[in-house]
Amino acid sequence: MIIDSAATVFGDYRAGMQIVLMFYGSRGDIQPGIAAGLELQRRGHDVAIAVPPNFVDFATGLGLRAYPVGLDTSSVWDTPNAKKVLATKNPYTKFTLASETIKAGFAAFDADMIALLCGPDPVLSGVDALVSGPLCQERVYGFAEKLGIAFSVMRFGPFSENGIIGAIPGVTRDLPPRVNRASWRVSDALTWTFTRGAENTFRSKLDLEPASGSLQERLTRDGAVQVQAYDPILFPGLAEEWGEAKPIVGYLDLPAAARGGLTESSRSDPALWSWLTEGDPPVHITFGSVPVRDPVALTDVIVRAARSVGVRTLITMKGRSDGPDPAHPDVYFARALDHAAVLPHCRAIVHHGGAGTTAAGLRAGLPTMVCSGGADQAYWGAQVTRLKVGTATRLKGLDEATLTAGLREILTPEAGEHARLLAQHLIAPDVAVSRAVDILERSAAA
Incomplete structure (x- = not known):
């Protein structure tokens, strides 16, 4: 690895990397990303976070450089179309209207992220690594591929193949491990069937080849880091099954010093x-x-x-x-x-x-x-x-x-x-943040 003059080597990573985090959704989807970003920044990295417009002030108020992407997630379900989704009891109408709302969100997210990272005059350049939350991971993985840089995802639940918990909550919990694993493979295949068209349309905007398989298949094939940001005690045996491939670090939260500014x-x-x-x-x-x-x-x-x-x-x-x-x-x-x-x-x-x-x-x-x-x-x-x-x-x-x-x-x-x-018996939040950031640093420097 070539280290520039502004970077310092610490163990197996270097300080001074430019790391962009992208977290989308509600407060619970955003706050763990901010917690990781603050710790990355404290360790000397150049950190920016992309969040929905309604969380920009929240992130900047806590000390991170933030950029708006997508729609205001606090009001997206207050639109006339969204209110129709809530009011109707017709499953087909509900699905159609909800799909329209989701498509509008993706369109806004895609446009903002392209302008931020890879437009004619990108807002951010020289980025070393991208870190994604779960709700935008397909998109962010595509941007990392386009830029040829490291990618990591932070997930808030065990939502990929395993033998401990199946894909249907309350139904597959007590089934044999092989059945639980099979349920995830079926779920993954169905998800890919319904989303491949939209994802490949997005990839064409980045001049990328169509994806050859589901996101989980590609992440596993490429050895992408998949940080599990929840506590292992909630899913006994899962940490042992997944090992270092999907490290379970605990629940991330803001440090006490940052909370003082809320x-x-x-x-x-x-x-x-x-x-x-x-x-x-x-x-x-x-x-x-x-x-x-x-x-x-x-x-x-x-x-x-x-x-x-x-x-x-x-x-x-x-x-x-x-x-x-x-x-x-x-x-x-x-x-x-x-x-x-x-x-x-x-x-x-x-x-x-x-x-x-x-x-x-x-x-x-x-x-x-x-x-x-x-x-x-x-x-x-x-x-x-x-x-x-x-x-x-x-x-x-x-x-x-x-x-x-x-x-x-x-x-x-x-x-x-x-x-x-x-x-x-839960892992302390500061310990969880430290563990997650250790992993994200190694991924960014790889």
């Missing part, structure tokens, strides 16, 4: 802090960025269920103003929360099953009820149930009886004890 509801909000500390620990209820068809009706379900089991509730939900509910003093609404500051003061958590929220709740030692809406959320619900730290259901059709039963289950002493014990 302008979110925590100790910096006297009203919330007073409400938290002057009463019994509440149950935190959040559905993240998952679109809710009728927030008013869902709020009513939450209030009645919480009242029936005698708990206070701290609710984060789009469209509600911060502060206590005038009609229900045991209910407090917040638009955004610093989980690290708030969750240790809660008794339990009910959420949508996003990887980031699942990690935050488990790290705080909270028994958990997952109300999954889609994507990978059902996997986390299945694992929470298997580990006896909570229960799971579907967000669609959630009613007072189901929520009440779930609250009663997670508020038992047994669930609380299991959650506290699990939290004690």
